[in-house]
Amino acid sequence: MKRKKESTLTTLNKLRYTLTRRDKFIIIFLVLATIAFSIIETFSISIIMPFISFASNPSLITKNPISHEIYTFFGFENTLDFMVAFSVALVVFYIFRMLYSIAYTYAQSRFAFRKFHFFAYRLFGKAVELNYADFVQRKVDRIRANITQEALQASMYIQNFLQLFAEIFTIAILYILLLITSWKMTLVLTILLALQVLLISKTLNKKVQKMGHIRAQMNARFNEIISKTFGNFKIIKLKGNQKQIFDEFERASMERTNAEILTQTILPTPRFILESLGFSILIGCVAYILITYKNVDAVLPIISMYALALYRILPAVSRILTAHAQMNFNARSVSLVYEDLLYHTDFEDDEPCAFEDKIELRGITFGYDARKPILKDFNLTIHKGDKIAFCGESGAGKSTLVDLIIGIYKPQEGAILVDDTELHNHNLRSWRKKIGYIPQTIYLFDGSVAENVAFGSKMDEQRVIEACKKANIYEFLQEHSGIYTRVGEGGILLSGGQKQRIGIARAIYDNPEILVLDEATSALDTATEERIMEEIYDVAQNKTLLVIAHRLNTIQRCERKIEIHKHRA
Known part of the structure; x- marks a missing residue:
């Protein structure tokens, strides 16, 4: 029977059910941390433009109202002292950015993989709490696969979702910055990228989601083949039908392997496409600015700004597409975990029950x-x-x-x-x-x-x-x-x-x-x-x-x- 594909919104709603109240507080914290991370990332790119401008033309330091205020406040004697201090401040900032990025990544990964522990523990507990009549009706290998494998894939769905959210927020802030710099050129860039992203997501995501279903099915099939083989080891030896078992295992293994090969080929494809597109856009931007402004010195900061923004945006878009594809690949795992966690088990307690008569x-x-x-x-x-x-x-x-x-x-x-x-x-x-x-x-x-x-x-x-x-x-x-x-x-x-x-x-x-x-x-x-x-x-x-x-x-x-x-x- 063909399984109906679920939307990302449906999968996220199922995931929401699996979250505890504490998880929701942690997610709020991670959202705030993501906002801070995006601001830091944006600042790390935008601060380069004035640094290059001041380095190439020190007279701009006293002409710009913000830099002039800083120059006066700290009592710099000349522009060289200002640029040395600016350089030191940038180095300190980038060290802070590095440490924050590491801490943020740790917090994100810790939450996702703690959810793996939570899923596996809850699924195991649910299985143990099944009443015997339900237990004998269910496939043990399916239960085992859900606990050991699908729980991990479901946690990876969370990690990919958090990464996707972080990248979207970073791009949004950078996009506003580019609109302020040159809204016409930014809109052209937006249209080109949007068309490319739409094409990629439409053609690749459905295929990846299908491969995710195959992987989930083959994981359960793997466990089933291994269990029945080792559980009947002596019978297999007596019948001498190892070839039949090998063929069965090979079919399941090849189907899973082909699904993984295709998925791992598809996932980095957006990056290759976007990098080629990005370089082409950057070259076009440089040509457009040179034709418009005629003066290389005047446009160098703008070119630098777009170059650095694209340097950050293109990989971010690529990571968004990859994360979304991975979410589609792992969506079936979320559904399997959700279905098992939702499965009704009878409450049982151990109130005293004396047997004397x-x-x-x-x-x-x-x-x-x-x-x-x-x-x-x-x-x-x-x-x-x-x-x-x-x-x-x-x-x-x-x-x-x-x-x-x-x-x-x-x-x-x-x-x-x-x-x-x-x-x-x-x-x-x-x-x-x-x-x-x-x-x-x-x-x-x-x-x-x-x-x-x-x-x-x-x-x-x-x-x-x-x-x-x-x-x-x-x-x-x-x-x-x-x-x-x-x-x-x-x-x-x-x-x-x-x-x-x-x-x-x-x-x-x-x-x-x-x-x-x-x-x-x-x-x-x-x-x-x-x-x-x-x-x-x-x-x-x-x-x-x-x-x-x-x-x-x-x-x-x-x-x-x-x-x-x-x-x-």
């Missing part, structure tokens, strides 16, 4: 599609300390039911009560903290056993050791580097049973009141499964245990068995 499910109805409920008007009571197995055919809703109990999903109808207190957004986090969860597939990141066990909680070496002992993995670790044994990406350096035991250690690390097994041993051989189930039952002696399993030997020690049947709509 029972959990009740009253009239629970839930379905991923509201028109096709998996569970309908379901009721269940779980007493503290119960060992309950959930059985039933695949797709009946066993895992969904348990996910509702532990607060991952929220019922569409009915209520879940803990000791007669209904679960809601205000106590949901407190309730979830009581849960120790062992999934079917244990995801281990490439770090130590200790880091994987304590994941999401504060690291406590003694607690890690105790959890590993209860999970019967500690003896194995002692043969290696203890709890700091490296597990490899996805736990590739461990066997299936060892990964499962680390999953158990992680689940019991925070001493939960409820332990949940979601077909946690289905991928293991029978002997390993029996050993691990014995270990789990030992660990769960004083806890409420909820087990989802297909194999009967897995649930033999459960006191209650709840049969879940597929709901027929």
